[in-house]
Amino acid sequence: MRDVRLLADAFDPGALVEQFRATNPGLGGICTFVGEVRSDTGVEVLELSHYEPLTLPSMEELADKAFVRFDLMGLLMIHRVGQMLPGEPIVCVSAAAKHRRAAIDAVDYCMDHLKAAAWFWKREKRDGEWSWIEPRSDDYADLARWK
Amino acid sequence: MAVTVLFLGPLRDLAGAESGEFPAPLDWEGLLSSVAPEVAEQLRQERVNVACAGKVLVHKTSLNAQDGDEVALLPPVSGG
Secondary structure, X not given: OEEEEEEOOOOXXXXXXXXXHHOOOOOOEEEEEEEEOOOOOOXXXXXXXXXXXXXXHHHHXXXXXXXXXXXXXXXXXXXXXXXXXXXXXXXXXXXXXXXXXXXXXXXXHHHHHHHHHOOEEEEEEEOXXXXXXXOOXXXXXXXXXXX | OEEEEEEOOOHHHHHOOOEEEEEOOEEHHHHHHHOOHHHHHHHOOOXXXXXXXXXXXXXXXXXXXXXXXXXXXXXXXXXX
């Protein structure tokens, strides 16, 4: 079972993962990562923009690669766009597999690629001022682990 | 008719607009001379990609946008 989506509104990762789990009968393990807007750094709002013709197709392509690379039964990949408040979920990746290693590695792989190679641009508002978030070298290093 | 150029992410602030319309056909040199100098400077950097009609160009200097095409200027993605 494969579910790749961009969402413009707030979502409940727990409900999505439960639904996903139920559609993969016979699974041996499920691994889930949920990323949220940090709330300890003075950020008032986080805004993610994307480019429709590229962003979702690039996520589908990433899911294709994960299925080739890991022995998966199912993959859930949900990413928010638009404005989010601290504590709101941004991303949820969940992988179901017969064995744990494939599920854990697939989530790690998808997250590294979503962070460093997917078509999203972020800006954050602090004290009423917007600023763009620049790429971090750590993200490229994370990506290099999978070459 | 024209080529629509989209300024994505931080390029939107540099361009002062989300998009612009330029006469077709539009090639790389035409693009550089049509956009604001600050945007052209960014475009010349390797880390900025260009998509035309929904595909990221392997060599952005080969841009050859036709009437009705959408060209997207893609700055590096934000990461963490």
